[in-house]
Amino acid sequence: MTNKHTQPCSVAAALNVFGDAWTLRIVLEAFYGSTRFEEFRRATGVAKNILADRLKQLTEDEVLERRGIGKAGQRYAYVLTQKGEALSTVLLAIIQWSDHWVYGEGSEPVILIRRESGERVPELIPRWDDGTPIDRASIAPSPGPGANDAIRKRFSAPAKKNAKKKR
Numbered sequence: 001m002t003n004k005h006t007q008p009c010s011v012a013a014a015l016n017v018f019g020d021a022w023t024l025r026i027v028l029e030a031f032y033g034s035t036r037f038e039e040f041r042r043a044t045g046v047a048k049n050i051l052a053d054r055l056k057q058l059t060e061d062e063v064l065e066r067r068g069i070g071k072a073g074q075r076y077a078y079v080l081t082q083k084g085e086a087l088s089t090v091l092l093a094i095i096q097w098s099d100h101w102v103y104g105e106g107s108e109p110v111i112l113i114r115r116e117s118g119e120r121v122p123e124l125i126p127r128w129d130d131g132t133p134i135d136r137a138s139i140a141p142s143p144g145p146g147a148n149d150a151i152r153k154r155f156s157a158p159a160k161k162n163a164k165k166k167r
Contacts, residue, residue, distance in 0.1 A: 008148055017061050022046050023054050024094075027084060030064060031091055035077040063087070093124050 005012035005019075018024040022044065029043045041051055055078055058064040063084040067077045080087075092112070099108040112121040126134040143152045 008146060008151060017058075017063065020054075022050055023058065024091075026051070026054050026058065027063060027080075027087060028091055030078060030080050030084065031088060035079055037076070037078075040078070058084075089124065092121060096123060 004016045018027070025044050026040055026046070029040050032043075034040050034043055037051065037055070040046070040055070041048060044051070046054070055064065055066070059066045059078070061083075062081050064078045065081050067079060069075050069077050095110070095112065099105075103109065113119060114121065128134055128138070132138070141155045143155050147155075
């Protein structure tokens with residue numbers, strides 16, 4: 001895989017896990033129900049050596065769990081862990097973004113539906129507690145508990161400035 005990001009940044013940290021052409025695609029296949037090496041390979045077309053490497057890394061990162069099945073030490077299933085299952089919202093958001101902006105309405109390659117009713121998964125719209133949609137204009141970056149000096153310097157002044165404007 002590529003070099004790891006070292007800066008304290010939530011997106012950079014996620015890219016360290018999913019920042020290549022195959023990793024998130026493999027997670028998506030697990031989300032769709034694939035568990036076996038050959039299922040992942042057939043569904044994605046990824047080379048065996050790359051798939052083996054990514055499955056190993058996803059297991060080490062505790063996104064997937066490798067479970068022995070059949071004869072001990074000869075066959076394995078890869079299943080999403082709780083950490084992996086938590087990616088469902090991220091995957092849905094990426095799918096919906098791609099369906100809208102890349103494929104366009106009526107050209108979606110896969111449509112996600114509710115198992116029980118067949119209804120299509122609604123558009124994900126994050127909302128504040130009062131129901132107002134969360135959009136870029138309604139948020140501002142602010143140093144978090146893990147911020148270093150550079151982050152505090154970069155984001156402390158704008159957050160204070162924005163707080164003064166609201167008064």
